[in-house]
Amino acid sequence: MLDQVKQEKIIAVLRHVPPAKLVHTVEALSDGGIKIIEVTMNSGDALKCISKLRELYSQEKLIIGAGTVLNLSMAKEAISAGAQFLISPNLDIPAIHYATEQAIDFWPGVITPTEAVNAWNAGANAVKLFPAGRLGAAFIKDIKGPLSDIPIIATGGITLQNQHTFLQAGAAAVGLGGELIKMDFINNNRFDELRQHASQFVEEISSESGIR
Incomplete structure:
Protein backbone atom coordinates (compact mmCIF):
# COMPACT_ATOMS: atom_id res chain seq x y z
CA MET A 1 0.00 0.00 0.00
CA LEU A 2 2.74 2.46 0.94
CA ASP A 3 4.62 1.73 -2.29
CA GLN A 4 1.54 2.80 -4.24
CA VAL A 5 1.26 5.96 -2.18
CA LYS A 6 4.90 6.78 -2.87
CA GLN A 7 4.28 6.27 -6.56
CA GLU A 8 1.11 8.34 -6.80
CA LYS A 9 2.27 11.08 -4.37
CA ILE A 10 -1.24 12.46 -3.76
CA ILE A 11 -3.90 11.41 -1.25
CA ALA A 12 -7.21 13.18 -1.80
CA VAL A 13 -8.86 13.95 1.55
CA LEU A 14 -12.67 13.95 1.35
CA ARG A 15 -14.16 15.70 4.36
CA HIS A 16 -17.88 16.53 4.59
CA VAL A 17 -18.59 15.70 0.96
CA PRO A 18 -22.39 15.16 0.77
CA PRO A 19 -23.01 11.39 0.46
CA ALA A 20 -25.39 12.04 -2.45
CA LYS A 21 -22.51 13.59 -4.39
CA LEU A 22 -19.79 11.18 -3.27
CA VAL A 23 -19.64 9.02 -6.39
CA HIS A 24 -19.68 11.99 -8.79
CA THR A 25 -16.90 13.61 -6.74
CA VAL A 26 -14.71 10.51 -6.67
CA GLU A 27 -15.29 9.84 -10.36
CA ALA A 28 -14.18 13.38 -11.20
CA LEU A 29 -11.05 12.99 -9.08
CA SER A 30 -10.31 9.63 -10.66
CA ASP A 31 -10.76 11.03 -14.17
CA GLY A 32 -8.34 13.79 -13.17
CA GLY A 33 -5.68 11.23 -12.28
CA ILE A 34 -6.17 10.81 -8.53
CA LYS A 35 -5.93 7.18 -7.41
CA ILE A 36 -5.90 7.35 -3.59
CA ILE A 37 -8.98 8.52 -1.71
CA GLU A 38 -9.30 9.19 2.03
CA VAL A 39 -12.80 9.55 3.50
CA THR A 40 -12.59 11.20 6.90
CA MET A 41 -14.46 9.53 9.73
CA ASN A 42 -16.06 12.82 10.81
CA SER A 43 -17.89 13.09 7.49
CA GLY A 44 -21.57 12.24 7.24
CA ASP A 45 -22.16 8.50 6.73
CA ALA A 46 -18.41 7.94 6.47
CA LEU A 47 -18.56 4.19 7.00
CA LYS A 48 -21.31 3.75 4.40
CA CYS A 49 -19.34 5.92 1.98
CA ILE A 50 -16.20 3.83 2.42
CA SER A 51 -18.15 0.61 1.91
CA LYS A 52 -19.87 1.99 -1.18
CA LEU A 53 -16.61 3.09 -2.78
CA ARG A 54 -15.00 -0.26 -2.07
CA GLU A 55 -17.92 -1.96 -3.82
CA LEU A 56 -17.67 0.31 -6.85
CA TYR A 57 -13.92 0.43 -7.42
CA SER A 58 -11.28 -2.26 -7.64
CA GLN A 59 -7.87 -1.65 -6.06
CA GLU A 60 -6.42 -1.31 -9.55
CA LYS A 61 -8.74 1.66 -10.13
CA LEU A 62 -8.78 3.38 -6.71
CA ILE A 63 -7.46 2.82 -3.20
CA ILE A 64 -9.97 3.79 -0.52
CA GLY A 65 -8.99 4.57 3.06
CA ALA A 66 -10.30 6.22 6.20
CA GLY A 67 -9.01 9.44 7.74
CA THR A 68 -9.44 11.14 11.12
CA VAL A 69 -9.25 7.72 12.78
CA LEU A 70 -8.73 8.95 16.33
CA ASN A 71 -8.83 5.78 18.41
CA LEU A 72 -9.10 1.99 18.51
CA SER A 73 -12.88 1.94 18.21
CA MET A 74 -12.81 4.05 15.05
CA ALA A 75 -10.03 1.91 13.61
CA LYS A 76 -12.16 -1.20 14.07
CA GLU A 77 -15.16 0.45 12.43
CA ALA A 78 -13.16 1.73 9.48
CA ILE A 79 -11.51 -1.60 8.80
CA SER A 80 -14.87 -3.38 9.06
CA ILE A 87 -4.80 7.94 8.70
CA SER A 88 -5.16 10.06 11.81
CA PRO A 89 -4.15 13.54 12.96
CA ASN A 90 -2.97 12.08 16.27
CA LEU A 91 -0.92 9.22 17.68
CA ASP A 92 -2.94 6.36 19.21
CA ILE A 93 -0.77 3.31 19.91
CA PRO A 94 -3.60 0.75 20.48
CA ALA A 95 -5.15 1.71 17.15
CA ILE A 96 -1.81 1.18 15.38
CA HIS A 97 -1.38 -2.22 17.03
CA TYR A 98 -4.85 -3.32 15.95
CA ALA A 99 -4.41 -2.16 12.34
CA THR A 100 -1.05 -3.92 12.17
CA GLU A 101 -2.65 -7.15 13.41
CA GLN A 102 -5.23 -6.80 10.63
CA ALA A 103 -2.50 -6.16 8.02
CA ILE A 104 -3.84 -2.65 7.37
CA ASP A 105 -1.49 0.31 7.04
CA PHE A 106 -1.99 3.00 9.70
CA TRP A 107 -0.27 6.35 9.16
CA PRO A 108 -0.72 8.32 12.39
CA GLY A 109 -0.34 12.04 12.83
CA VAL A 110 2.83 13.32 14.46
CA ILE A 111 4.48 16.67 14.99
CA THR A 112 7.74 15.80 16.78
CA PRO A 113 10.61 13.35 16.17
CA THR A 114 9.69 11.55 19.42
CA GLU A 115 6.13 10.96 18.22
CA ALA A 116 7.40 9.78 14.85
CA VAL A 117 9.75 7.23 16.42
CA ASN A 118 7.06 6.04 18.85
CA ALA A 119 4.66 5.53 15.94
CA TRP A 120 7.32 3.67 13.96
CA ASN A 121 8.16 1.41 16.91
CA ALA A 122 4.44 0.67 17.39
CA GLY A 123 4.19 -0.68 13.85
CA ALA A 124 3.29 2.29 11.66
CA ASN A 125 5.14 2.11 8.35
CA ALA A 126 4.73 5.85 7.71
CA VAL A 127 3.64 8.93 9.63
CA LYS A 128 1.49 11.91 8.76
CA LEU A 129 3.11 15.26 9.53
CA PHE A 130 0.27 17.58 10.49
CA PRO A 131 -0.10 20.51 10.09
CA ALA A 132 2.72 20.45 7.56
CA GLY A 133 1.95 23.90 6.15
CA ARG A 134 2.55 25.50 9.52
CA LEU A 135 5.83 23.67 10.04
CA GLY A 136 7.14 24.17 6.52
CA ALA A 137 9.04 21.96 4.10
CA ALA A 138 12.36 22.75 5.81
CA PHE A 139 11.08 20.96 8.92
CA ILE A 140 10.71 17.74 6.93
CA LYS A 141 14.18 18.10 5.47
CA ASP A 142 15.62 18.57 8.96
CA ILE A 143 13.95 15.58 10.61
CA LYS A 144 14.59 13.32 7.62
CA GLY A 145 18.29 13.62 8.52
CA PRO A 146 18.14 11.48 11.67
CA LEU A 147 14.84 9.77 10.75
CA SER A 148 15.59 8.84 7.16
CA ASP A 149 13.89 5.43 7.41
CA ILE A 150 10.48 6.82 8.39
CA PRO A 151 8.31 7.85 5.40
CA ILE A 152 6.43 11.11 5.95
CA ILE A 153 3.09 12.12 4.44
CA ALA A 154 2.74 15.90 4.58
CA THR A 155 -0.82 17.10 5.21
CA GLY A 156 -2.43 20.42 6.14
CA GLY A 157 -1.63 23.58 4.22
CA ILE A 158 -0.48 21.82 1.05
CA THR A 159 -1.33 23.68 -2.15
CA LEU A 160 -0.81 23.40 -5.88
CA GLN A 161 1.99 25.92 -5.56
CA ASN A 162 3.92 24.29 -2.71
CA GLN A 163 3.25 20.55 -3.00
CA HIS A 164 6.44 19.83 -4.90
CA THR A 165 8.45 21.74 -2.27
CA PHE A 166 7.36 19.25 0.41
CA LEU A 167 8.12 16.29 -1.85
CA GLN A 168 11.56 17.65 -2.69
CA ALA A 169 12.20 18.13 1.03
CA GLY A 170 11.69 14.42 1.57
CA ALA A 171 7.96 13.80 1.99
CA ALA A 172 6.82 10.50 0.49
CA ALA A 173 3.44 11.97 -0.45
CA VAL A 174 1.06 14.81 0.31
CA GLY A 175 -2.49 14.83 1.61
CA LEU A 176 -4.73 17.37 -0.12
CA GLY A 177 -8.03 18.50 1.34
CA GLY A 178 -9.75 21.80 0.69
CA GLU A 179 -7.17 22.98 -1.85
CA LEU A 180 -8.02 20.01 -4.05
CA ILE A 181 -11.58 19.14 -3.05
CA LYS A 182 -13.30 22.38 -3.95
CA MET A 183 -16.70 22.29 -2.28
CA ASP A 184 -18.00 25.03 -4.56
CA PHE A 185 -17.52 22.71 -7.52
CA ILE A 186 -19.21 19.84 -5.70
CA ASN A 187 -22.14 21.79 -4.27
CA ASN A 188 -22.92 23.27 -7.68
CA ASN A 189 -22.41 20.03 -9.62
CA ARG A 190 -19.41 21.41 -11.49
CA PHE A 191 -17.69 18.05 -11.62
CA ASP A 192 -15.93 18.64 -14.92
CA GLU A 193 -14.20 21.63 -13.32
CA LEU A 194 -13.26 19.44 -10.36
CA ARG A 195 -11.74 16.93 -12.77
CA GLN A 196 -9.71 19.65 -14.48
CA HIS A 197 -8.65 21.02 -11.10
CA ALA A 198 -7.47 17.59 -9.95
CA SER A 199 -5.54 17.07 -13.16
CA GLN A 200 -3.55 20.24 -12.44
CA PHE A 201 -2.22 18.76 -9.20
CA VAL A 202 -1.35 15.47 -10.87
CA GLU A 203 0.32 17.13 -13.85
CA GLU A 204 2.29 19.51 -11.64
CA ILE A 205 3.78 16.64 -9.67
CA SER A 206 4.41 14.61 -12.84
CA SER A 207 6.23 17.51 -14.47
CA GLU A 208 8.60 18.09 -11.55
CA SER A 209 11.99 16.62 -12.34
CA GLY A 210 12.92 13.80 -9.99
CA ILE A 211 9.51 13.64 -8.33
CA ARG A 212 7.83 10.92 -10.36
Missing part, protein backbone atom coordinates in the same frame (compact mmCIF):
# COMPACT_ATOMS: atom_id res chain seq x y z
CA ALA A 81 -16.23 -0.95 6.46
CA GLY A 82 -13.45 -1.94 4.08
CA ALA A 83 -10.85 0.81 4.51
CA GLN A 84 -7.58 -0.20 2.87
CA PHE A 85 -5.52 2.20 4.97
CA LEU A 86 -6.04 4.41 8.02
Whole structure:
Protein backbone atom coordinates (compact mmCIF):
# COMPACT_ATOMS: atom_id res chain seq x y z
CA MET A 1 0.00 0.00 0.00
CA LEU A 2 2.74 2.46 0.94
CA ASP A 3 4.62 1.73 -2.29
CA GLN A 4 1.54 2.80 -4.24
CA VAL A 5 1.26 5.96 -2.18
CA LYS A 6 4.90 6.78 -2.87
CA GLN A 7 4.28 6.27 -6.56
CA GLU A 8 1.11 8.34 -6.80
CA LYS A 9 2.27 11.08 -4.37
CA ILE A 10 -1.24 12.46 -3.76
CA ILE A 11 -3.90 11.41 -1.25
CA ALA A 12 -7.21 13.18 -1.80
CA VAL A 13 -8.86 13.95 1.55
CA LEU A 14 -12.67 13.95 1.35
CA ARG A 15 -14.16 15.70 4.36
CA HIS A 16 -17.88 16.53 4.59
CA VAL A 17 -18.59 15.70 0.96
CA PRO A 18 -22.39 15.16 0.77
CA PRO A 19 -23.01 11.39 0.46
CA ALA A 20 -25.39 12.04 -2.45
CA LYS A 21 -22.51 13.59 -4.39
CA LEU A 22 -19.79 11.18 -3.27
CA VAL A 23 -19.64 9.02 -6.39
CA HIS A 24 -19.68 11.99 -8.79
CA THR A 25 -16.90 13.61 -6.74
CA VAL A 26 -14.71 10.51 -6.67
CA GLU A 27 -15.29 9.84 -10.36
CA ALA A 28 -14.18 13.38 -11.20
CA LEU A 29 -11.05 12.99 -9.08
CA SER A 30 -10.31 9.63 -10.66
CA ASP A 31 -10.76 11.03 -14.17
CA GLY A 32 -8.34 13.79 -13.17
CA GLY A 33 -5.68 11.23 -12.28
CA ILE A 34 -6.17 10.81 -8.53
CA LYS A 35 -5.93 7.18 -7.41
CA ILE A 36 -5.90 7.35 -3.59
CA ILE A 37 -8.98 8.52 -1.71
CA GLU A 38 -9.30 9.19 2.03
CA VAL A 39 -12.80 9.55 3.50
CA THR A 40 -12.59 11.20 6.90
CA MET A 41 -14.46 9.53 9.73
CA ASN A 42 -16.06 12.82 10.81
CA SER A 43 -17.89 13.09 7.49
CA GLY A 44 -21.57 12.24 7.24
CA ASP A 45 -22.16 8.50 6.73
CA ALA A 46 -18.41 7.94 6.47
CA LEU A 47 -18.56 4.19 7.00
CA LYS A 48 -21.31 3.75 4.40
CA CYS A 49 -19.34 5.92 1.98
CA ILE A 50 -16.20 3.83 2.42
CA SER A 51 -18.15 0.61 1.91
CA LYS A 52 -19.87 1.99 -1.18
CA LEU A 53 -16.61 3.09 -2.78
CA ARG A 54 -15.00 -0.26 -2.07
CA GLU A 55 -17.92 -1.96 -3.82
CA LEU A 56 -17.67 0.31 -6.85
CA TYR A 57 -13.92 0.43 -7.42
CA SER A 58 -11.28 -2.26 -7.64
CA GLN A 59 -7.87 -1.65 -6.06
CA GLU A 60 -6.42 -1.31 -9.55
CA LYS A 61 -8.74 1.66 -10.13
CA LEU A 62 -8.78 3.38 -6.71
CA ILE A 63 -7.46 2.82 -3.20
CA ILE A 64 -9.97 3.79 -0.52
CA GLY A 65 -8.99 4.57 3.06
CA ALA A 66 -10.30 6.22 6.20
CA GLY A 67 -9.01 9.44 7.74
CA THR A 68 -9.44 11.14 11.12
CA VAL A 69 -9.25 7.72 12.78
CA LEU A 70 -8.73 8.95 16.33
CA ASN A 71 -8.83 5.78 18.41
CA LEU A 72 -9.10 1.99 18.51
CA SER A 73 -12.88 1.94 18.21
CA MET A 74 -12.81 4.05 15.05
CA ALA A 75 -10.03 1.91 13.61
CA LYS A 76 -12.16 -1.20 14.07
CA GLU A 77 -15.16 0.45 12.43
CA ALA A 78 -13.16 1.73 9.48
CA ILE A 79 -11.51 -1.60 8.80
CA SER A 80 -14.87 -3.38 9.06
CA ALA A 81 -16.23 -0.95 6.46
CA GLY A 82 -13.45 -1.94 4.08
CA ALA A 83 -10.85 0.81 4.51
CA GLN A 84 -7.58 -0.20 2.87
CA PHE A 85 -5.52 2.20 4.97
CA LEU A 86 -6.04 4.41 8.02
CA ILE A 87 -4.80 7.94 8.70
CA SER A 88 -5.16 10.06 11.81
CA PRO A 89 -4.15 13.54 12.96
CA ASN A 90 -2.97 12.08 16.27
CA LEU A 91 -0.92 9.22 17.68
CA ASP A 92 -2.94 6.36 19.21
CA ILE A 93 -0.77 3.31 19.91
CA PRO A 94 -3.60 0.75 20.48
CA ALA A 95 -5.15 1.71 17.15
CA ILE A 96 -1.81 1.18 15.38
CA HIS A 97 -1.38 -2.22 17.03
CA TYR A 98 -4.85 -3.32 15.95
CA ALA A 99 -4.41 -2.16 12.34
CA THR A 100 -1.05 -3.92 12.17
CA GLU A 101 -2.65 -7.15 13.41
CA GLN A 102 -5.23 -6.80 10.63
CA ALA A 103 -2.50 -6.16 8.02
CA ILE A 104 -3.84 -2.65 7.37
CA ASP A 105 -1.49 0.31 7.04
CA PHE A 106 -1.99 3.00 9.70
CA TRP A 107 -0.27 6.35 9.16
CA PRO A 108 -0.72 8.32 12.39
CA GLY A 109 -0.34 12.04 12.83
CA VAL A 110 2.83 13.32 14.46
CA ILE A 111 4.48 16.67 14.99
CA THR A 112 7.74 15.80 16.78
CA PRO A 113 10.61 13.35 16.17
CA THR A 114 9.69 11.55 19.42
CA GLU A 115 6.13 10.96 18.22
CA ALA A 116 7.40 9.78 14.85
CA VAL A 117 9.75 7.23 16.42
CA ASN A 118 7.06 6.04 18.85
CA ALA A 119 4.66 5.53 15.94
CA TRP A 120 7.32 3.67 13.96
CA ASN A 121 8.16 1.41 16.91
CA ALA A 122 4.44 0.67 17.39
CA GLY A 123 4.19 -0.68 13.85
CA ALA A 124 3.29 2.29 11.66
CA ASN A 125 5.14 2.11 8.35
CA ALA A 126 4.73 5.85 7.71
CA VAL A 127 3.64 8.93 9.63
CA LYS A 128 1.49 11.91 8.76
CA LEU A 129 3.11 15.26 9.53
CA PHE A 130 0.27 17.58 10.49
CA PRO A 131 -0.10 20.51 10.09
CA ALA A 132 2.72 20.45 7.56
CA GLY A 133 1.95 23.90 6.15
CA ARG A 134 2.55 25.50 9.52
CA LEU A 135 5.83 23.67 10.04
CA GLY A 136 7.14 24.17 6.52
CA ALA A 137 9.04 21.96 4.10
CA ALA A 138 12.36 22.75 5.81
CA PHE A 139 11.08 20.96 8.92
CA ILE A 140 10.71 17.74 6.93
CA LYS A 141 14.18 18.10 5.47
CA ASP A 142 15.62 18.57 8.96
CA ILE A 143 13.95 15.58 10.61
CA LYS A 144 14.59 13.32 7.62
CA GLY A 145 18.29 13.62 8.52
CA PRO A 146 18.14 11.48 11.67
CA LEU A 147 14.84 9.77 10.75
CA SER A 148 15.59 8.84 7.16
CA ASP A 149 13.89 5.43 7.41
CA ILE A 150 10.48 6.82 8.39
CA PRO A 151 8.31 7.85 5.40
CA ILE A 152 6.43 11.11 5.95
CA ILE A 153 3.09 12.12 4.44
CA ALA A 154 2.74 15.90 4.58
CA THR A 155 -0.82 17.10 5.21
CA GLY A 156 -2.43 20.42 6.14
CA GLY A 157 -1.63 23.58 4.22
CA ILE A 158 -0.48 21.82 1.05
CA THR A 159 -1.33 23.68 -2.15
CA LEU A 160 -0.81 23.40 -5.88
CA GLN A 161 1.99 25.92 -5.56
CA ASN A 162 3.92 24.29 -2.71
CA GLN A 163 3.25 20.55 -3.00
CA HIS A 164 6.44 19.83 -4.90
CA THR A 165 8.45 21.74 -2.27
CA PHE A 166 7.36 19.25 0.41
CA LEU A 167 8.12 16.29 -1.85
CA GLN A 168 11.56 17.65 -2.69
CA ALA A 169 12.20 18.13 1.03
CA GLY A 170 11.69 14.42 1.57
CA ALA A 171 7.96 13.80 1.99
CA ALA A 172 6.82 10.50 0.49
CA ALA A 173 3.44 11.97 -0.45
CA VAL A 174 1.06 14.81 0.31
CA GLY A 175 -2.49 14.83 1.61
CA LEU A 176 -4.73 17.37 -0.12
CA GLY A 177 -8.03 18.50 1.34
CA GLY A 178 -9.75 21.80 0.69
CA GLU A 179 -7.17 22.98 -1.85
CA LEU A 180 -8.02 20.01 -4.05
CA ILE A 181 -11.58 19.14 -3.05
CA LYS A 182 -13.30 22.38 -3.95
CA MET A 183 -16.70 22.29 -2.28
CA ASP A 184 -18.00 25.03 -4.56
CA PHE A 185 -17.52 22.71 -7.52
CA ILE A 186 -19.21 19.84 -5.70
CA ASN A 187 -22.14 21.79 -4.27
CA ASN A 188 -22.92 23.27 -7.68
CA ASN A 189 -22.41 20.03 -9.62
CA ARG A 190 -19.41 21.41 -11.49
CA PHE A 191 -17.69 18.05 -11.62
CA ASP A 192 -15.93 18.64 -14.92
CA GLU A 193 -14.20 21.63 -13.32
CA LEU A 194 -13.26 19.44 -10.36
CA ARG A 195 -11.74 16.93 -12.77
CA GLN A 196 -9.71 19.65 -14.48
CA HIS A 197 -8.65 21.02 -11.10
CA ALA A 198 -7.47 17.59 -9.95
CA SER A 199 -5.54 17.07 -13.16
CA GLN A 200 -3.55 20.24 -12.44
CA PHE A 201 -2.22 18.76 -9.20
CA VAL A 202 -1.35 15.47 -10.87
CA GLU A 203 0.32 17.13 -13.85
CA GLU A 204 2.29 19.51 -11.64
CA ILE A 205 3.78 16.64 -9.67
CA SER A 206 4.41 14.61 -12.84
CA SER A 207 6.23 17.51 -14.47
CA GLU A 208 8.60 18.09 -11.55
CA SER A 209 11.99 16.62 -12.34
CA GLY A 210 12.92 13.80 -9.99
CA ILE A 211 9.51 13.64 -8.33
CA ARG A 212 7.83 10.92 -10.36
